[in-house]
Amino acid sequence: MNARSWKVLIVGSVLLNVFLLGGIAGGAWRWFAARDALQARTQQQAQTQPAQRAALRFATDNLSPERQQQFVDALKAARREGRDDARAGRDDRRRVLDLLAAPQLDRAALDAALAHTREADIALRAKVESGVADYAATLTPEERVKFVEGLERSGQWRLPPQQRKAASQANTTQ
Incomplete structure (x- = not known):
């Protein structure tokens, strides 16, 4: 190889490396920009919409911590009692x-299995609802x-948001 071939090879290698570095830098910039935009959107949604706490254990959020713990204990006991039904x-x-x-x-076998499933689910639900009713019996009228x-x-x-809003308006007008 002569000197001219080496120069062409080196210039080509430098151009290829510059191209690759530019692509990597551009990809990294796009990735960070998209990630920051996603985080900003997520934070904005978190600020505008309160977290949905739909589990039954959150029904006592407005009560004292002692009452909340009593409710959690009542739910645990009801679920422990209904463990066989759940299984x-x-x-x-x-x-x-x-x-x-x-x-x-x-x-026929399918219908029987569905009936057994339904019976087990109803038995478990009845135990949980009974635990909720027992807990409610210990509360004051305000609680x-x-x-x-x-x-x-x-x-x-829980009620859908529209019905919840209507129910709260009906309660305030009474």
């Missing part, structure tokens, strides 16, 4: 899926009103 419901749901996946659909407001926001009795 039976899970097993029955697996049985339903197995029956649905079978080459031949056995409608019960706050508890009902919490139930309208959280848990299986």
Whole structure:
């Protein structure tokens, strides 16, 4: 190789390296810009919309910490009591899926498995609802009103936002 070939090769290598470094720098700039924009959007949404606390345990947020702990303990006890029903419901749901996946659909067996699943779910729900009712019986009338407001926001009795707004307006006009 002569001197001219080496010069062309070096110039080509330098140009290729500059091109690659420019691409890497441009990609990094785009990545950081997109990440910052996503974080800003997420923060803005977090500021405009309060966090949805839909689980039943959050129904006592407006009550004292002692009352909140009593409710959590009551829910734990009800769920512990309904553990066998929950397990039976899970097993029955697996049985339903197995029956649905079978080459031949056995409608009678499927209906029976669905009925068992429904019964287990109803038994578990009844235990949880009974625990909620037992807890509510220990509250003062003022605490019960706050508890009902919490139930309208959280848990299986929660109302859609439009109905919640209408209910709060109806309560203020009475």
